[in-house]
Amino acid sequence: MIYRFEEIAIGWVHNFVKNITGKRLLLVLPSLWVLLFFIFPCFILLKISLAEGIVASPPYSDLIDWVSDWILQIRLNLGNYLMLFTNEMYLRGFVTSLIIAAASTLCCLVVGFPMALAIARSSEKVRNILLMLIVLPFWTSFLIRVYAWIMLLSPSGLINNILMKYQLIEVPLPLINNSYAACLGIIYAYLPFMIFPLYNAVEKIDYSIIEAAYDLGSTPPKTFFSIVVPLTTPGIYAGSILVFVPAIGEFVIPELLGGAQTLTIGRLVWNEFFWNLSWPTAAALSILLLTAIVFPVMMSQRRKEIRFLMKDNQNAS
Amino acid sequence: MRVRWSNVVLFFGYLFLYLPLFLVVIYSFNESRFVSTWSGFSMKWYKALISNPIILRATLTSLKVASISATISTILGTIAAIVITRFRRFRGKTVFVGAITAPLVMPEVVMGLSLLMLFIGMEKFFEWPTGRGSTRVVIAHITLTLSYVTMLIQARLQDFDRSLEEAALDLGASPIKVFFVITLPIIFPAIVNGWLLAFALSLDDVVIASFVAGPGATTLPMVVFSSLRFGISPEINALAAILMTVLSVGVIVSAVFSYKKKSTADDYS
Incomplete structure (x- = not known):
């Protein structure tokens, strides 16, 4: 089962690399830059805006918290x-x-x-x-x-x-x-x-x-x-x-x-x-x-x- | 004699734009520390400026950050401009154009804050980019200037006649060769202008740099900004005069250069 999964994953990566040649690489470079340094930070900002301010470093709480083994707690602070x-x-x-x-x-x-x-x-x-x-x-x-x-x-x-x-x-x-x-x-x-x-x-x-x-x-x-x-x-x-x-x-x-x-x-x-x-x-x-x-x-x-x-x-x- | 209204408008309009800057330059030569008295011509504020180690170090940092970020931004911007103008419609092209141009309208405080949050998160996971050194400022300035550069180069790419490129392709040149032999020389003035614009924007930015710069990477605008909070200082006048001279000479040279280049490029296209 695990073997199959790896095979699929390697195949997928292989296809991905094969497809990213020439033209696609041109498209990927600026897209990645904007995605990582412009769009992603906006989501981080959204995340922090829903956190609680605490006295710590960094001074905000985590939204997602594993309370115990099977309980995932998401706390959104609209305050x-x-x-x-x-x-x-x-x-x-x-x-x-x-x-x-x-x-x-x-x-x-x-x-x-x-x-x-x-x-x-x-x-x-x-x-x-x-x-x-x-x-x-x-x-x-x-x-x-x-x-x-x-x-x-x-x-x-x-x-x-x-x-x-x-x-x-x-x-x-x-x-x-x-x-x-x-x-x-x-x-x-x-x-x-x-x-x-x-x-x-x-x-x-x-x-x-x-x-x-x-x-x-x-x-x-x-x-x-x-x-x-x-x-x-x-x-x-x-x-x-x-x-x-x-x-x-x-x-x-x-x-x-x-x-x-x-x-x-x-x-x-x-x-x-x-x-x-x-x-x-x-x-x-x-x-x-x-x-x-x-x-x-x-x-x-x-x-x-x-x-x-x-x-x-x-x-x- | 009848005075044309348009000349009156132009006179007052340009007076409004240039008189304040002109006065800044004049008072950089004032011997007195105060603008209330003109106590004679003096170069002493220039001497004070040149021997100020904080300003010198910040100038070096700024020049370094501006040249690195302008170069990377111009390369990425040229690629993005080619993708926008020369690729056939692909899925998500509208999204791509939108994402590339979006930083143009982003308020500086928001951009600075969001990038700092990203850098803090990244440092936690990858231990890079750290607060020391100027890597953070360089990355932030590339993000800031990328959209301006892309727009500038894209406008030039849209303007020129594509039959030149098509002819070269028909005659068997590879797309890469076509780019370096045909496209690049024609859009070169736009690339130079894009680099200069990115350089100037980076050299000018105070808000984003204040957010992301660590203690070791204080840029020149940050130093100027903190001294402006204390009001008038003749050293800033002297700095302003130097900056203005350098920048206007640069702009005029690049204008003449691109004017000449453009007229030859237009002969071809």
């Missing part, structure tokens, strides 16, 4: 999730994150749309330089871009110094350490993500349609809203997602510019893990962030727009 919904701090964290991400996305759209239009209307030579200048800050360090705003906004920073020097104010204005500063930082950091898909969409518009609208007596605002906006909807959608999704889980910007009261989900995960050493809570927060916000947003458009952006990034640089 972590229940706490997220009952404790006001976590709920407020989700609301703060959503508001900051939505407000930043809207501001990026308002700032990015005129810029995309202006870039699309410039001559071809200038346009390539302008597009490269949009990408360039993206390549300079993210932390440095946040630091630039600390230097400008902090109580001993440039803006407050200039205002005090000319005696416009007596005490430094509280420009930093509030949610507006966090919004500003996110807009500054993610504006290129908005401009690229918008530019892509605007560029494709046939200018004669707009001229026809003007000839027929349409006003600029009306032309914009009834012709330009409908024709660029895919770009608006793509840009909004590219700003909104990273903004919702953002940690660095709210941490450095948002001050103590701007507790976003990203910061809550960080604090639970590093300061409270509550791994199950951090894991439950992560799972909730993924299932409640990131998955629904992504499922609504299937990443097509990101490819759209990457394609253009390459043309520009």
